[in-house]
Structure formats: C-alpha cells, structure tokens
Amino acid sequence: MAPHTATEALGTTPDRPATWALRATFATAAALLTTATVLAPPAAAAPAAGKLPYSDQCAFPNGDYPGRPWSLQRVLLDELWSRSKGKGVRVAVIDTGVDVKNPQLARAVDVKAGRNLLPKNLKDEDGDPIERGNENGTTDTVGHGTKVAGIIAARPLDGTGFVGLAPEATIIPIQQNDAEGHGDTKSLAKAIRYAIQAGAGVINISQDTSNALKPSSDLEKAIDEALARKIVVVASAGNDGLGGNIKETYPASYEGVLAVAASDRNNERASFSQSGEFVGVAAPGVDMISTVPQGGHCSDNGTSFSAPYVAGVAALLKARHPDWTAREIVAQIEQTAERTIAGHDRLVGWGVVDPVRALTEDDRPIESPRPEGGLGKAEAPSPAKFQIGETPDERNTRLATYVTVGAAVLVAGLTGTAVAIRDARKRSRRLAGAGAE
Structure with a gap:
C-alpha cells in the first residue's frame, strides 16, 4: 500500500477505500498540513533553555499558558471537584499518541497500558522512513493526541491555570493515527477492542471517516462491544459545518456513541462544527488551550477538542456512579446540558454541556433526556399597573x-x-x- 501525504489523509485516497480512510478532525485541512510539515518531531526539537514564555505560535515545547482558559472559567471547578475528580476511571485516548514529557501528563498516563497500533516500517511519499514512535503510544509528533489527553486529565501545575476536567482520571494512550493518515477503520476497531481489554471506562475518538461514508460493520461491532461493557464512547462530530453543511460522520453517528459538536464563548455552534440529528451535545471547541508535546500549551480549534471536554465529564460521572450504564452516563450529560429550546437541536444537540449541573443533578439515573427537563424557563416581567394615589409599598x-x-x-x-x-x-x-x- 502506497504511503499517504497529509493532504490525502483528509479525504479519499486512490489506493485506499474511502470507508477506510480516517482523519483527525482539525478545524481545517491547512491546520493539519501546517502541523505535519512545520512542527519538528520531539526528537528533533531543541531543548528549552530555562522556562519558555507562552507563545501564540504553537511549537513543541511551548511556554505555559499563564491564565485560566475561558473553557474552564465557565465551570465552578471547586464545586465540580467536590463531587468527583475522576479517580479510578481509565480513559482511552485513541489518537496520534500522548507525549508524557509534558509535566501535566507525566502522572496522568498509564504508560505500561499504552499501545502503538501504527503499521511498522512507515515511509513517506518520497520513500523516507517515518518515525513511528514508542510501542506504548507515548510519542506524538503531531500534538493532537497530547492536546486531547490534557483536556481530559491534565494534572494541576504551578504557573498555569490550565488543568484537565478530570484531574485524577488515568489516560490510556493508544496511538492509532498520524499526520499522514495511516489510521483506518480496521485499526480503529482494533484500538477500541484493545481499550476494552485495557480496562477503559471511557473511550475518546477525535477522528472521523473521510467524506462521511459509513465504514465496514466491524467498527460498529467494536463500538457495540464497548457499550456492552458499560464503556462510554465519545466521538467528535466533525468540522465540515461551514455553510450549514449537514451530514452524518462516523463513528460519531453510531447508535450509543455520544457525538460532540463545538460551541463558542456564547454557547452557540462554532461555525465549522458539523450539524445533524446525530449530534448529542456541544462543548467548547474554539481557542482551546491544552498540553503539547515536551511541555507547555497551545491553542487550537475543532470538535476534536470538544469531545475530550465531554469525555472528562463522563469520567467524573463514571467515578461518582460506577454502576451506571453507558447510556445512563450519556443521558445525564444530555439532560443537564444548557439549552434555550425544548428538545433536541441539530446544531448543538441537547445543548452545551454543563459539568457542574451534570454532577449535582444526579439523584437517579435516566435512560434518555426529557425535552423539557433542561430548558431554562425565564418568566416574562409583569406589566406595570397604572396606580392612582399611593401604591401599597408607599x-x-x-x-x-x-x-x-x-x-x-x-x-x-x-x-x-x-x-x-x-x-x-x-x-x-x-x-x-x-x-x-
């Protein structure tokens, strides 16, 4: 099989069936191209001389983001963590690997449980060898998987306000894709089954198939096997939503998978976020700060980073309610999401995820969200009465x-x-x- 360039990895390739090609859901193809061709792999990067200042230009390593990202400012973290920090929950990140050189991930990742499922002896289009990485999935030359893992479970660190939503959860790094798009639905199904064996309670998949084509049934079977084991499967909805484009993406569209769209600071759908009836909820996906290989942070956009935000909430719920089924965890997240209309919306699903509400309005499990349950009903102001003489208050x-x-x-x-x-x-x-x- 001929090697694929980063551009080919974003769409149908002539020598690989379209239903097999997977892509990491970056905001644009250019974002992936830039990452693949400009950013040096960790082994080639120069070591940091002292503490690097934070830069808006993403590089590996980068400085620490000094403040609290907006996606975390919207959450009362003390109240959230008084309920759960995700302790004991294992979250499989099926992605481009997770670099444990970042100090916020060093204690968050189960290195022994990690796995690299990329083919061996990889070569680029010029026939030159491609760095495959460590066998335990802790090499990430793209940075995508490292960002995803940080949003879920990055540990607190002095000097930065960034932290994962579930800072006591454990990441299982499963390296299944790369910048050249060597991941396919066959390897994704294999990765899901490995995550089951590794004891995952939550699986995050920030990828989708090219051209939104439905892949072979084996991937759906792997999803069903995970759901049968009470594993919550969270997947990004995709970034082809410009111009109101609506189409199903996979594995997000499979029954039982929580498909996550991207929202902005106004709790509205991000312009690039995929829409459709399959969308379960939305979560912050614009200007998302997270960890990068070798240390520090970068900002990025995409439903790739909305999905782990929700996966972090799922880990918190899983730790608090270990007996709940995957469907009950998903329904709780959907039920407590912030929405302005009754019922489901094809743009943001059941609404924008509310981590605190999900962990506080959890008296009993539910199987499906109620259309009126999460709707905020603001009362219209009463018209002022025309009063002759003094009012009762006067x-x-x-x-x-x-x-x-x-x-x-x-x-x-x-x-x-x-x-x-x-x-x-x-x-x-x-x-x-x-x-x-």
Missing part, C-alpha cells in the same frame, strides 16, 4: 414612618416625664429639710 412606607416617629415621640415624652417627676421629688425633699430646721 402606604407601607408611610405607616412605618408614622410608627417610627410616634415611637420616638413616646420615648422622648416618657423620658421627659420621668425627669420632671425626679426633679419634683428633689424639691420636695429640700423643702421638707428646710422646714425641720
């Missing part, structure tokens, strides 16, 4: 004033009377004394 205020003034006068009167009586008694005693003399 009358109450007037009476209160009378009572206050009357009480003051009464106190003053009583005080004055007491003084007069005292003075009269003194005079009487003086007169009585004078008469005795």
